[in-house]
Amino acid sequence: xxxxxxxxxxxxxxxxxxxxxxxxxxxxxxxxxxxxxSAESVMQMALxxxxxxxxxxxxxxxxGYGRDKIPFVHETVSEIGCHGKGARWLVPxxxxxxxxxxxxxxxxxxxxxxNIEKFxxxxxxxxxxxxxxEVMAKALGVDLGELGDLSARxxxxxxxxxxxxxxxxxDVIRHLHDGVPVEDIVAGINNAMAVRTATLVRNIGTEPxxxxxxxxxxNGGVLASLERLLSLRLKRIKREDxxxxxxxxxxxxxxxxxxxxxx
Amino acid sequence: xxxxxxxxxxxxxxxxxxxxxxxxxxxxxRTGPVPEASANAAMQLALxxxxxxxxxxxxxxxxGYGRRRITFGDTVESEIACHAxxAVWQVAxxxxxxxxxxxxxxxxxxxxxxxxxxYQYxxxxxxxxxxxxEVIADALGIELDALGPxxxxxxxxxxxSNQCVVFAETEILSLVNEGKETADIVRAMHQAVARRAxxxxxxxxVAGxxxxxxxxxxNSGMFEAxxxxxxxxxxxVPHxxxxxxxxxxxxxxxxxGRxxxxxxxxxx
Numbered sequence: 391x392x393x394x395x396x397x398x399x400x401x402x403x404x405x406x407x408x409x410x411x412x413x414x415x416x417x418x419x420x421x422x423x424x425x426x427x428s429a430e431s432v433m434q435m436a437l438x439x440x441x442x443x444x445x446x447x448x449x450x451x452x453x454g455y456g457r458d459k460i461p462f463v464h465e466t467v468s469e470i471g472c473h474g475k476g477a478r479w480l481v482p483x484x485x486x487x488x489x490x491x492x493x494x495x496x497x498x499x500x501x502x503x504x505n506i507e508k509f510x511x512x513x514x515x516x517x518x519x520x521x522x523x524e525v526m527a528k529a530l531g532v533d534l535g536e537l538g539d540l541s542a543r544x545x546x547x548x549x550x551x552x553x554x555x556x557x558x559x560x561d562v563i564r565h566l567h568d569g570v571p572v573e574d575i576v577a578g579i580n581n582a583m584a585v586r587t588a589t590l591v592r593n594i595g596t597e598p599x600x601x602x603x604x605x606x607x608x609n610g611g612v613l614a615s616l617e618r619l620l621s622l623r624l625k626r627i628k629r630e631d632x633x634x635x636x637x638x639x640x641x642x643x644x645x646x647x648x649x650x651x652x653x
Numbered sequence: 654x655x656x657x658x659x660x661x662x663x664x665x666x667x668x669x670x671x672x673x674x675x676x677x678x679x680x681x682x683r684t685g686p687v688p689e690a691s692a693n694a695a696m697q698l699a700l701x702x703x704x705x706x707x708x709x710x711x712x713x714x715x716x717g718y719g720r721r722r723i724t725f726g727d728t729v730e731s732e733i734a735c736h737a738x739x740a741v742w743q744v745a746x747x748x749x750x751x752x753x754x755x756x757x758x759x760x761x762x763x764x765x766x767x768x769x770x771x772y773q774y775x776x777x778x779x780x781x782x783x784x785x786x787e788v789i790a791d792a793l794g795i796e797l798d799a800l801g802p803x804x805x806x807x808x809x810x811x812x813x814s815n816q817c818v819v820f821a822e823t824e825i826l827s828l829v830n831e832g833k834e835t836a837d838i839v840r841a842m843h844q845a846v847a848r849r850a851x852x853x854x855x856x857x858x859v860a861g862x863x864x865x866x867x868x869x870x871x872n873s874g875m876f877e878a879x880x881x882x883x884x885x886x887x888x889x890v891p892h893x894x895x896x897x898x899x900x901x902x903x904x905x906x907x908x909x910g911r912x913x914x915x916x917x918x919x920x921x
Binding site for chain 1: 756777778779784788815816817818819820830
């Protein structure tokens with residue numbers, strides 16, 4: 391049985407096509423202005439990668455910020471639910487999931503059966519979300535994907551004076567004007583991001599294993615800094631791109647819910 | 654006896670010269686990269702207006718974010734204390750001051766002599782500060798000075814759902830894309846800043862007459878939005894932007910009075 395999951399986020403949209411617990415196709419695109427256009431394109435790409443068409447999909451689930459505007463899905467499931475589900479599939483021992491999205495940040499604790507015990511989210515303040523890194527990358531004129539590698543080369547990381555994205559951006563520009571090497575500024579940015587994330591995570595506490603999902607999980611600088619701050623090892627997601635975790639969870643829900651499974 | 658107050662903020666530097674309780678000169682300049690130079694420039698404007706030289710100043714008090722960088726100041730005083738003193742001097746009935754600065758916001762409750770009773774301060778988050786207005790004005794491609802007159806032309810009621818400046822900027826750009834009128838967007842932005850300022854003021858309790866100070870108070874749209882959010886009349890002080898510098902000059906007058914008293918005592 392072929393199922394699909396589609397995660398329409400504020401920054402990127404992700405789709406996964408699965409059969410019997412195996413991923414056949416996956417795709418990640420930058421989100422377009424209209425959520426339904428993002429959903430259509432990313433799903434077409436994932437299907438094409440699998441060598442399939444929309445008519446082959448028996449059941450599909452939508453998630454993410456734009457989930458209510460996806461025309462083709464059979465149902466929608468919350469991002470928290472999908473990230474928890476996807477993370478457990480990727481790392482079966484996971485009990486704490488930290489997901490940094492394009493404009494939010496979530497932390498959730500799972501019980502030993504994978505049910506969500508508690509969660510906390512921030513979508514009120516840009517600091518600590520993917521948007522923080524996006525604004526800083528733009529101010530520095532570097533690619534978002536380069537932030538992790540750049541900070542690995544830092545010799546004297548700067549300390550950003552403020553948590554607010556607006557003030558931190560002013561700080562970054564000042565450091566740039568003062569001639570501080572870009573790597574050192576980037577390390578400061580990644581550290582600031584980790585500080586905010588750690589603050590959120592501490593509110594619900596951590597239970598091992600802990601893993602990070604979402605696009606920011608590909609930024610080694612944030613991961614390393616977060617490990618230092620929380621004094622723990624983060625389980626790396628290696629099986630798949632951590633960015634598609636939510637879409638994987640959605641596809642897993644689709645497999646469970648097809649044929650009138652529990653809703 | 655001539656005394657001076659100099660308030661070096663993040664966006665502007667302000668200077669006031671007073672002689673026996675009367676303002677004899679004032680100056681406002683935009684803050685450049687060197688706070689010392691900004692303070693000097695503002696003070697020179699005030700001196701020129703009063704027709705006196707810096708030697709005539711018996712005591713000068715510095716305040717504001719850059720107060721420790723003022724080269725000609727004798728002592729420094731906190732912005733909170735200066736705003737409280739300044740406001741009650743400008744309008745005697747004022748007991749609550751809401752000051753929206755370029756990079757911060759303050760709410761102060763004060764007594765009839767201008768002593769601070771309680772205050773609340775935000776410089777951690779750009780929402781609720783003048784920077785919100787700056788960022789959005791920039792995104793909309795309009796001058797800061799144009800915000801007030803523009804929001805007076807608003808007709809449609811819009812509400813921003815985001816408080817964060819970064820998220821609000823995105824929300825505003827999507828409103829622009831939806832074809833919403835700039836005037837309506839600008840009014841909604843003033844209301845968003847006002848909601849934050851009022852929440853802060855309520856956390857310390859709003860009592861007596863309320864005044865709005867700081868350069869942002871010259872923005873009629875912001876003044877109106879704050880009045881509306883408070884749900885009560887808002888006192889208009891004659892010199893909102895100079896309020897901190899006036900307070901500093903009043904503190905300077907106290908200090909000069911004391912040292913004059915001391916030297917008389919020493920001679921006796």
